Amino acid sequence: MHNYVLSAKRTIKKEYDALEYLRQSINGSFIEACDLILNVKGRTVVTGMGKSGHVAKKISATLSSTGTPSFFLHPGEANHGDLGALSEGDLLIAISNSGSTSEIISFLPSLKRLGVPIISICGDKSSELATYSDVNLDILGLDEACPLNLAPTTSTTLSLVLGDAIAIALLEARGFSEKDFSLSHPVGALGRKLTLTVAELMYTLDQIPKVLAHQTIRDGILEMNLKGLGMTLVVSQNNALLGIFTDGDLRRAIDSEYHLKSTQIENVMSKKPKIISSDTLASDALRIMHQSKITSLVVSENEQIFGVVHLHDILKTGLKK
Numbered sequence: 001m002h003n004y005v006l007s008a009k010r011t012i013k014k015e016y017d018a019l020e021y022l023r024q025s026i027n028g029s030f031i032e033a034c035d036l037i038l039n040v041k042g043r044t045v046v047t048g049m050g051k052s053g054h055v056a057k058k059i060s061a062t063l064s065s066t067g068t069p070s071f072f073l074h075p076g077e078a079n080h081g082d083l084g085a086l087s088e089g090d091l092l093i094a095i096s097n098s099g100s101t102s103e104i105i106s107f108l109p110s111l112k113r114l115g116v117p118i119i120s121i122c123g124d125k126s127s128e129l130a131t132y133s134d135v136n137l138d139i140l141g142l143d144e145a146c147p148l149n150l151a152p153t154t155s156t157t158l159s160l161v162l163g164d165a166i167a168i169a170l171l172e173a174r175g176f177s178e179k180d181f182s183l184s185h186p187v188g189a190l191g192r193k194l195t196l197t198v199a200e201l202m203y204t205l206d207q208i209p210k211v212l213a214h215q216t217i218r219d220g221i222l223e224m225n226l227k228g229l230g231m232t233l234v235v236s237q238n239n240a241l242l243g244i245f246t247d248g249d250l251r252r253a254i255d256s257e258y259h260l261k262s263t264q265i266e267n268v269m270s271k272k273p274k275i276i277s278s279d280t281l282a283s284d285a286l287r288i289m290h291q292s293k294i295t296s297l298v299v300s301e302n303e304q305i306f307g308v309v310h311l312h313d314i315l316k317t318g319l320k321k
Contacts, residue, residue, distance in 0.1 A: 011153070014145040018154045019161060021140060026165070033119045033135045034169050037068060040117070042089035044070040047078065049103050051152040052095040052159065059093070059163030066171040075103035083107050086116055093119045093163075097139065097155040099127020108132045121159050137162055198285050199278040201314060202299050202307030203229065209308070210235050213242050213266035217253055220245045220265045229310050231296050234269045241298065241305055243269035275300045278307070286314050 037044050044063055048056035056072055063070035073082060073092075086092070092111055094104050099122035111118060112132070120133035123141035130136040139162065145153035170176075209227035211220050213234055223232045224245075231246040245265055253260070253268040275298050276285055285297055295311040 011145045014143075015154050015157045018140065018142050018158055021142070022158050022161065025138065025140065029135055029137055030165070030169075033137055034166060034173065036117050036119060036135060037091060037093075037166065038170055038173055040089065040091040042069075042087065042091065044068050044091050044093060045073050045086055046070060046093045046095070046163075047073045047075050047104060048095035048159075049075045049101045051156050052097065052101075055156050055159045055163065056093070056095050058160060059095075059167070062164060062167045063170070066167050067174045067176040068167065068170050075101065075107070078107050079103060083110060086111065086114065088114055088116070091117045091119065093121065094129060094133070095121045095159050096127075096129050097123045097141075097152065097159075099124040099129040101129070104129060105132075121162055123155055196282040196317060196319070197278065198276060198280050198282055198297070198299055198307075198309040201282060201317070202278070202309040203227075204307040207307075208305065209233060210239075210305075211245070211265055212237065214264050217245075217250070217258060217260045217263050217265055217268060221250065221260070224250075229296060229308060231308075233273075233298065233305065233308070234265055235305070239305065240303060241273070241275075241300060242266065243271045244273035244296075244298065245269045246294075246296070273298050276309075277301050282309075282314050282317065283319055285309055286311070286319055289314075 044060075046056040046060040046063070047053075053072075053074065060070040060072045071085070073085065096104055099120065105128050108118065108129070118133045120129045120136045121139055122129050122136065123139045124130060125136060125138055139155055139158040142154055142158075143149050144151060144155060207227065209223045209229055209232035211223050211232050211234060213236060220232050220234075224230060224247075231244055233241060234243040234245055236242055243266065245268065249268055249270055253263070258268060274288060274292055274294060276288065278299050278301065280299075289295060289297060289311050297309050298305065299307040299309060
């Protein structure tokens with residue numbers, strides 16, 4: 001029986017060693033490449049054939065989502081009209097382990113005439129692609145993890161990681177923020193994390209459980225049962241927030257043998273409830289609840305109560321602790 005575990009560990013070790021070698025080899029060429037991309041007026045186009053093409057698509061997508069406008073160009077289609085998508089002011093990143101991919105080499109002269117800068121990622125510094133390039137980023141020409149040294153494995157891993165390194169270096173150089181990131185991720189889990197605020201989830205107006213300070217614990221229980229949030233706010237006659245009464249406060253009141261029908265709720269409430277503003281991100285509210293071990297937060301600004309947000313409603317959106 002084949003030893004799958006040994007095979008997997010050998011493959012991972014080989015690629016791990018190659019990545020460490022790559023890390024040690026990062027030099028001035030990487031700086032030149034990043035400066036070129038950072039200062040380009042147009043878009044950063046990424047191309048590659050075969051497995052390198054799959055890597056190129058991922059690098060292009062990562063660049064686009066982190067502040068560097070980019071698209072993938074298929075080398076074969078480029079030679080049949082799609083090269084027209086590039087114009088003066090754009091930049092090309094070409095990925096080829098051998099540096100001699102004919103589909104890429106064939107359109108490089110046209111890009112030179114356009115004045116399009118070329119950054120190559122390849123494993124042969126003396127290859128035609130490398131010599132054509134303004135900057136070559138060397139992926140070392142190491143043996144593939146494939147025991148036949150045929151299937152692109154180590155080389156594609158190095159290319160992918162190098163692409164990530166470029167994207168993150170540029171992100172940091174641009175001062176790219178979470179707000180910027182959210183503009184290119186408006187939906188899905190990332191979009192919710194970066195854009196969803198408590199204002200979109202909170203209970204408002206008559207949905208907010210509230211009792212007056214002089215009312216009894218029993219009144220508070222009735223309000224909690226009616227609104228179903230496991231808590232009620234305690235307010236003054238002019239609707240100023242005085243405290244909060246939760247399931248936990250109720251248990252403590254019972255343990256202390258307070259009379260539910262006669263004890264005023266202000267005597268057993270928690271006097272300093274957690275307060276957030278309506279523009280607080282739901283993900284931040286979730287973090288506060290998790291850290292404070294509570295299930296509700298009061299939404300209030302300038303001493304005015306706007307609403308209450310509950311843990312369950314945030315979790316329903318797909319956000320996680």
